[in-house]
Amino acid sequence: MTIKLIxxxxxxxxxLQALIDDYQKxxxxxxxxxxxxxxxxxxxxxxxxxxxxxxxxxxxxxKVNNTDALILLDENGKQFDSVAFSDxxxxxxxxxxxxxxxxxxxxxxxxxxxxxxxxxxxxxxKMTFSHQMIRLFFIEQLYRGFTIxxxxxxxxx
Numbered sequence: 001m002t003i004k005l006i007x008x009x010x011x012x013x014x015x016l017q018a019l020i021d022d023y024q025k026x027x028x029x030x031x032x033x034x035x036x037x038x039x040x041x042x043x044x045x046x047x048x049x050x051x052x053x054x055x056x057x058x059x060x061x062x063k064v065n066n067t068d069a070l071i072l073l074d075e076n077g078k079q080f081d082s083v084a085f086s087d088x089x090x091x092x093x094x095x096x097x098x099x100x101x102x103x104x105x106x107x108x109x110x111x112x113x114x115x116x117x118x119x120x121x122x123x124x125x126k127m128t129f130s131h132q133m134i135r136l137f138f139i140e141q142l143y144r145g146f147t148i149x150x151x152x153x154x155x156x157x
Contacts, residue, residue, distance in 0.1 A: 002032040007104040023139040030146035057111030077121030086145035
């Protein structure tokens, strides 16, 4: 199985990007992982929220194959602790899914089309974080999940 993270817009902070790169490198010891960054939509001032979501949604869906399991990082999604999230990853690996795709949407969330295509939703917290920080938090949790599955000492129980 491979895991892909799709996100809208680049990470502006060099410090955050360095941490993202570090965890992305660490993840490579456990699983094939990639990030697909969709450039910010141009001229968003001329678009309504709904139009922006549709444009972003079209770009997101163009990066997803029909055989992928698509999981949205969404404030209304299911919350897990780290151990339960590692079990969630294991279940997907056992299911025979070739690619597990997680998506961080734009500032207004996802289009109806993206929600219809999704196989699930996960919330990392009830709090609101910047899209750039969520990338780091999510990649760190992926890394933590795999260290839990391998019984490595990164996660203390």
